[in-house]
Amino acid sequence: MEDQRDELSAYYDARAPEYDEVYLGKSPGIPEPETYGRDVRAIRTVCAAFGFGHLIDIGCGTGYWFPYYGKNCSEVTLIDQSRSMLVESQKKVNEQLTDVDVHFIRGNFLDVRFFSKIFDSALVAFMISHLTEEDEYVFFKKLMEILKPKSEMLWIDGSWSSVRKKYRGKRGLQARTLNNGRSFTIYKQYFDENDINAVIKKYSLTLRSLYMGDVFFAARTVLRH
Numbered sequence: 294m295e296d297q298r299d300e301l302s303a304y305y306d307a308r309a310p311e312y313d314e315v316y317l318g319k320s321p322g323i324p325e326p327e328t329y330g331r332d333v334r335a336i337r338t339v340c341a342a343f344g345f346g347h348l349i350d351i352g353c354g355t356g357y358w359f360p361y362y363g364k365n366c367s368e369v370t371l372i373d374q375s376r377s378m379l380v381e382s383q384k385k386v387n388e389q390l391t392d393v394d395v396h397f398i399r400g401n402f403l404d405v406r407f408f409s410k411i412f413d414s415a416l417v418a419f420m421i422s423h424l425t426e427e428d429e430y431v432f433f434k435k436l437m438e439i440l441k442p443k444s445e446m447l448w449i450d451g452s453w454s455s456v457r458k459k460y461r462g463k464r465g466l467q468a469r470t471l472n473n474g475r476s477f478t479i480y481k482q483y484f485d486e487n488d489i490n491a492v493i494k495k496y497s498l499t500l501r502s503l504y505m506g507d508v509f510f511a512a513r514t515v516l517r518h
């Protein structure tokens with residue numbers, strides 16, 4: 294388990310400078326750029342209508358979604374365990390003309406200690422899919438502790454679809470290769486609509502809206518309490 298976490302961390306550290314290529318459909322995963330383009334455009338629109346008060350962007354990566362949700366918030370905390378990803382996200386934030394109060398935290402979300410109930414909204418994009426069942430439980434427990442009652446969470450992640458099936462397995466250790474040929478083995482899972490609803494129910498969330506694309510989905514949810 295510890296080895297897998299280290300491998301994931303090393304993978305994203307090395308991938309940071311080329312990570313945003315995935316949003317242009319330049320992915321070794323699915324060689325269908327138009328499908329990526331469609332889902333990315335739809336999810337940008339979802340993000341542009343999301344966010345309130347103090348938002349936490351968990352596993353923020355390069356901060357790709359910040360330009361879309363940022364303007365809706367008064368304060369944003371971006372957290373990622375990868376130093377290189379945070380460097381990219383700082384560049385992204387600096388490119389925006391924004392008076393939003395922005396904080397960066399480097400660390401494993403599962404380990405970092407926060408004051409309780411300080412956030413009004415959360416964005417979690419392509420991170421839950423890297424969690425084992427055990428870590429998923431720890432993740433949601435922590436999320437519930439730091440979000441105010443009735444906060445919203447936008448969950449963006451990889452869809453399990455007929456398109457995905459052609460190129461990937463649904464769940465388990467998967468190989469990822471960078472542009473320079475360096476290879477990593479990481480844990481990853483994809484979600485169909487039933488899986489998404491099961492997670493939402495399990496952690497006492499209510500689904501507000503769901504965009505279900507062939508490669509990506511965006512589930513807008515609200516805490517029941």
Ligand SMILES: C[S@@+](CC[C@H](N)C(=O)[O-])C[C@H]1O[C@@H](n2cnc3c(N)ncnc32)[C@H](O)[C@@H]1O
Binds near residue numbers: 305378420
């Ligand atoms: C697939 S990338 C997604 C980046 C970004 N959210 C996006 O949508 O473009 C996953 C990110 O989550 C980070 N990550 C994974 N597990 C994490 C954890 N336990 N704590 C903090 N960051 C984590 C990785 O370092 C990586 O930057």
